[in-house]
Amino acid sequence: MEGASYQRFPEIKIREMRDDFMKFELRKTDSSMANALRRVMIAEVPTVAVDLVEIEVNSSVLNDEFIAHRLGLIPLTSERAMAMRFSRDCDACDGDGQCEYCSVEFHLRAKCIGDQTLDVTSKDLLSSDHTVTPVDFSEAPATEDATDNRGIIIVKLRKGQELKLRAIARKGIGKDHAKWSPAATVTFMYEPEILINDDLMESLSLEQKKDWVESSPTKVFDIDPNTQQVVVVDPEAYTYDDEVIKKAEAMGKSGLVEIYPKEDSFIFTVESTGAVKAPLLLLNAIEVLKQKLDAVRLPEDSVDADDFGELGAHMRGG
Amino acid sequence: MNAPDRYERFVVPEGVKKVSYERDTKIINAASFTIEREDHTIGNILRMQLHRDPNVLFAGYKLPHPLQYKILVRIHTTSQSSPTQAYNQSINDLDKELDCLKSAFEAEVARFTSDY
Numbered sequence: 492m493e494g495a496s497y498q499r500f501p502e503i504k505i506r507e508m509r510d511d512f513m514k515f516e517l518r519k520t521d522s523s524m525a526n527a528l529r530r531v532m533i534a535e536v537p538t539v540a541v542d543l544v545e546i547e548v549n550s551s552v553l554n555d556e557f558i559a560h561r562l563g564l565i566p567l568t569s570e571r572a573m574a575m576r577f578s579r580d581c582d583a584c585d586g587d588g589q590c591e592y593c594s595v596e597f598h599l600r601a602k603c604i605g606d607q608t609l610d611v612t613s614k615d616l617l618s619s620d621h622t623v624t625p626v627d628f629s630e631a632p633a634t635e636d637a638t639d640n641r642g643i644i645i646v647k648l649r650k651g652q653e654l655k656l657r658a659i660a661r662k663g664i665g666k667d668h669a670k671w672s673p674a675a676t677v678t679f680m681y682e683p684e685i686l687i688n689d690d691l692m693e694s695l696s697l698e699q700k701k702d703w704v705e706s707s708p709t710k711v712f713d714i715d716p717n718t719q720q721v722v723v724v725d726p727e728a729y730t731y732d733d734e735v736i737k738k739a740e741a742m743g744k745s746g747l748v749e750i751y752p753k754e755d756s757f758i759f760t761v762e763s764t765g766a767v768k769a770p771l772l773l774l775n776a777i778e779v780l781k782q783k784l785d786a787v788r789l790p791e792d793s794v795d796a797d798d799f800g801e802l803g804a805h806m807r808g809g
Numbered sequence: 810m811n812a813p814d815r816y817e818r819f820v821v822p823e824g825v826k827k828v829s830y831e832r833d834t835k836i837i838n839a840a841s842f843t844i845e846r847e848d849h850t851i852g853n854i855l856r857m858q859l860h861r862d863p864n865v866l867f868a869g870y871k872l873p874h875p876l877q878y879k880i881l882v883r884i885h886t887t888s889q890s891s892p893t894q895a896y897n898q899s900i901n902d903l904d905k906e907l908d909c910l911k912s913a914f915e916a917e918v919a920r921f922t923s924d925y
Contacts, residue, residue: 494894497861498902501910505921515917520906523857530850579816667815770918777911783851784900784907787828787844789893 499524511628513769516682517757525679525757531776532677534665535783537577538569538766539595539623541670543659550652551611561645562658563670565613566626566764567595573775575662589659595623597658603648611654612642623660626765673772675762681752683729685711691747692721699742706738727758818878821845830893839867839885840892848872852880858899864890 501520507513517525544559551558576583576593584590596619603609613625625642646654665672695703697714700721704712709728712721712735729750739747763769821827825845833839844851852870859868867885884892 494862494864494890494898496898496902496905497858498905498909501906501913503910503913503917505917508918508921520910521857523853524906527850527854535850579820664819666819770914773914774911777907777914780850781904781907783847784904787847787851787855788900789828789830789842789897790826 508770510768511763511765513759513761513763513773515759515761515773517679517759519755520757521755522681522757525759527780528773528776529677529679529759531780531783532761532772533672533674535779536673536767536772536775537572537575537662537664537779538671538673539567539572539575539660539662540668540766541565541567541597541658542578542661542663545657546655547657548653548655551646551648551654552652553646558646558654558656562616563668565616565643565645566673566766567623567660568626569623569673569766570768570771571622572662572767573778577663578661591620593661595620595660597660598656599645599658600655601648602653603650606650609648610641611645611648613645614642615645616658628765673764673767673775675764677759677761679757679759680727681754682756682758683726683731684751684753685723685726685729686749686751687721687723688747688749691744695742695744703735703738703742703747707735708732711735819846830896832892833885836885838888838891839883842882842884842892842896843879844882845879847880848878849880852882854903855882855896855899858903859884859895861902862886862890862895862898865895868895 499520501524502518504516504518505513506515508515517528541559541562544555544562546555546558549555549558553561578584578593581590581593583592597616598619599611599616601609601611601615614627616625618624627642648654663671665674692700697719700714700719704714704721707729709725709730709732711723711725711729713724714720715722731750731752735748736745736750739745761769761772763772767775827846828842828844830840830842833841849872852872856868856870859865864887865884866887867883870880870882872880882896884895886892886895
């Protein structure tokens with residue numbers, strides 16, 4: 492008994508796309524899907540992060556656990572994380588979490604010998620696997636002074652101080668600990684639809700129009716210098732603050748403008764930590780959400796005689 | 810240290826079913842599904858998808874307690890359908906929607922990179 496399908500066919504349009512940032516429009520779906528994607532991107536797309544640190548020598552000013560915590564928060568390139576195993580269900584190492592299928596080893600050795608303070612950064616973390624390395628933004632053309640870009644500072648060493656350690660990075664998700672979250676921020680907003688009542692607007696003097704345009708805390712409206720008409724310059728700058736509507740009412744011109752959120756149209760911004768590139772983050776989120784849905788399917792054997800519907804329920808004395 | 814393991818929040822314990830369902834004793838075609846180790850992410854999309862089905866008279870979900878890592882989904886349908894049928898159909902539809910979204914995004918990435 493196959494029921495009718497009530498599937499939606501969402502549409503997507505990219506506005507901006509860089510490795511660490513993406514802005515796109517999502518249409519023809521509802522807020523539950525938009526929010527599910529946002530939640531999955533933040534908390535359930537897997538990445539790799541330092542999870543175990545063995546410190547051999549630490550004569551720096553920071554204590555061992557402080558350094559271990561800082562190492563954990565360094566984003567590591569995690570393109571491979573989707574295919575990796577979680578240490579807790581890795582057969583190869585009995586959940587030990589130290590084998591090649593579920594972990595990556597890092598080494599760090601630094602000693603300050605000169606009088607100059609030595610910065611120990613993420614670039615001093617040497618990986619055993621070239622696909623998993625600390626995220627490096629210095630190749631990005633946007634940064635002008637690439638010469639002194641030395642990665643993320645872990646600790647500063649004075650003359651004679653030393654740091655020597657071994658770190659194990661493992662796969663994890665943001666739900667477990669925020670260090671595994673690949674997303675810096677993910678937001679979405681409803682696309683606003685702004686309708687100006689032109690007849691009512693023309694009943695305003697130029698001074699009143701200016702006053703009304705100024706009442707919006709963000710620059711949504713402006714006055715065309717040629718025609719002196721109020722025009723919408725940036726509908727997305729509107730923050731649903733209702734200030735322009737209140738202003739119109741205070742001026743005795745209620746209904747001057749009507750603003751509706753389009754409930755099937757969303758504007759997303761995705762900022763990545765660099766662990767997973769922004770476009771891949773969305774693709775991984777879709778994949779993770781599919782896996783989650785697959786996991787909540789009813790197992791075949793539990794779909795019992797229920798297909799008889801009402802009759803089946805009656806037969807059981809329902 | 811008696812802190813529970815962090816992964817208890819999202820790993821289904823051994824011997825526990827991911828999804829179990831219980832038919833309502835008083836109303837025909839009504840049932841409650843208990844989904845272990847899931848939250849609003851799944852609960853809300855399932856509920857909204859079930860609302861699209863005209864045979865579903867009621868669909869709702871709740872997270873009973875923030876420290877009990879499970880959700881309850883309650884479905885009541887007309888006699889033309891059944892809670893399990895509506896539940897399976899909604900998962901199939903969501904799965905197809907995500908397939909559609911994935912291919913739409915891949916096509917858009919290809920278009921975007923060739924344009925700029």
